[in-house]
Amino acid sequence: MDRIRAPAVFSQRKRQKGMHSPNLSCSYEIKFNKFVIFIMQRKMGMTRRTFLMELARRKGFRVESELSDSVTHIVAENNSYLEVQDWLRGQAVGDSSRFELLDISWFTACMEAGRPVDSELKYRLMEQDQSPPLNAPESEVPSFIASKVSQYSCQRKTTLNNYNKKFTDAFEVMAENYEFKENEIFCLEFLRAASVLKFLPFPVTKMKDIQGLPCMGDRVRDIIEEIIEEGESSRAKEVLNDERYQSFKQFTSVFGVGVKTSEKWYRMGLRTLEEVKADNTLKLSKMQKAGFLYYEDLVSCVSKAEADAVSLIVKNTVCRFLPDALVTITGGFRR
Numbered sequence: 137m138d139r140i141r142a143p144a145v146f147s148q149r150k151r152q153k154g155m156h157s158p159n160l161s162c163s164y165e166i167k168f169n170k171f172v173i174f175i176m177q178r179k180m181g182m183t184r185r186t187f188l189m190e191l192a193r194r195k196g197f198r199v200e201s202e203l204s205d206s207v208t209h210i211v212a213e214n215n216s217y218l219e220v221q222d223w224l225r226g227q228a229v230g231d232s233s234r235f236e237l238l239d240i241s242w243f244t245a246c247m248e249a250g251r252p253v254d255s256e257l258k259y260r261l262m263e264q265d266q267s268p269p270l271n272a273p274e275s276e277v278p279s280f281i282a283s284k285v286s287q288y289s290c291q292r293k294t295t296l297n298n299y300n301k302k303f304t305d306a307f308e309v310m311a312e313n314y315e316f317k318e319n320e321i322f323c324l325e326f327l328r329a330a331s332v333l334k335f336l337p338f339p340v341t342k343m344k345d346i347q348g349l350p351c352m353g354d355r356v357r358d359i360i361e362e363i364i365e366e367g368e369s370s371r372a373k374e375v376l377n378d379e380r381y382q383s384f385k386q387f388t389s390v391f392g393v394g395v396k397t398s399e400k401w402y403r404m405g406l407r408t409l410e411e412v413k414a415d416n417t418l419k420l421s422k423m424q425k426a427g428f429l430y431y432e433d434l435v436s437c438v439s440k441a442e443a444d445a446v447s448l449i450v451k452n453t454v455c456r457f458l459p460d461a462l463v464t465i466t467g468g469f470r471r
Contacts (some may be wrong), residue, residue, distance in 0.1 A: 167196030171252050174200050174207040175243070178223055179214045179287060188243065191321075193249055203227055209255070213240040214287040214350045237261040258354060267272055282348030285332065292335045300333040300340050306359055306372035307333070313375045316384040316395055322355070329356040340364070342381040355424040383407045391434050392423030 173192060176183045189199045200207055212220050217237065224232045242259035242335050246252055249424050254260075286292055298304060311326035328351040333340065343361055352360075359369045373382050380402060387398035406412050413428060419430070427434065443465055451463040 162306050164193040165196055166198050168198070168365040169406070170208070172198050172206050172208045173243075173310075174203050174210050176210060176212045176215065176223065179213070180205050182434075188321075191247060192243070197246070197252075204227070205237065207401070209236045209238055210244075211238050211240055211243045212261065215261070216283075220261055221425075239353075243351065243353075243408075244325065247321065247334060282346075285335070285349055287328075287350035289331045291329075294331070294335045296335050299338055300336060302368075303340060303360055303363055305364065306369040307469060309372045309375050310355075310359070312385070313378070313381050316381060316388075316398070318395060325351070325353055325355065329353070377406065388437060389435055390424065391427030392425075393420055393427060397404070397424075 175192075177183050183309055188203070192199045203210075210224075215223070218457075221232060238253050238255055238259050239261060242253065242255060245259070251405050262287075276335055291442050307326040307330035309324045311330070314320075314323035314326065332349055332351050333346075336345075340346060340360065342364065343357070345356070346360060360370075361372060363369050382408070383402050384395070384398045387401055388395065390409065401412060401418075403414075406415065409428075412418065425445065428460070447463060447465045454461045
């Protein structure tokens with residue numbers, strides 16, 4: 137089979153300094169010669185794009201760093217058909233019909249299958265997938281403009297009122313399961329989708345409600361559709377009943393225990409924290425020993441009364457030195 141020379145992943149520091157070394161390269165075996173992929177960096181960022189390119193190359197795909205005549209498939213994330221066309225015009229591409237313009241969901245499906253999947257209609261970026269025409273009946277134009285929703289969570293104002301908890305709970309279960317499997321792409325896919333739904337100022341009741349929203353890939357849409365129709369997600373329910381997920385959930389709740397340690401314990405046949413504590417052959421790190429010693433305290437939530445008591449102590453101490461100082465409790469700290 138053919139082989140392609142692909143540039144190695146340089147550190148961020150070297151990229152910023154403009155350092156390039158032509159001698160640093162690695163060889164990848166190309167298994168799928170008919171597919172030449174180009175991943176757009178627009179709305180994605182350099183780090184994520186580099187990660188995805190390397191992932192695809194390791195799986196036998198040919199991925200071009202620059203747009204060239206050999207490219208057959210262009211993959212975009214959170215870009216509409218018109219946005220991709222505008223970008224191509226900026227690259228002096230006159231005829232874009234020779235490219236397959238595909239959503240990132242096609243790419244992730246390929247990575248999951250380990251081979252190219254058919255570029256079905258659901259994966260393609262289509263011109264008709266735009267906002268409703270200006271002359272559409274008023275009842276068909278949603279009052280909430282989905283296209284204005286930012287793909288970045290830091291640019292969205294999200295309150296504590298989650299109108300879509302039944303969806304986001306399922307997404308977080310799926311994300312956690314993929315985290316335990318060290319599948320970063322699918323984990324982030326569900327976490328981002330959960331973040332978007334938490335932002336919505338209304339409950340999702342039909343598939344049309346999520347039309348045009350960012351981060352709504354095929355896996356996400358399938359779960360939303362099932363919950364709308366059945367009231368629950370069979371996939372999330374299956375994960376919750378999975379022995380491996382249940383064991384990893386317990387293990388990682390201990391301070392100092394991560395996925396690698398959980399995998400090690402699970403391969404040893406351990407399934408519960410009681411079994412871990414009863415195994416005298418295990419050598420726990422200093423943090424893990426502390427995690428088990430103070431387990432109940434660390435997993436329990438801090439009550440409002442406790443927070444107020446601590447706030448009062450801090451306030452009284454601060455005011456001894458700065459009488460006009462303002463002390464405020466803030467939440468969201470994950471210890």
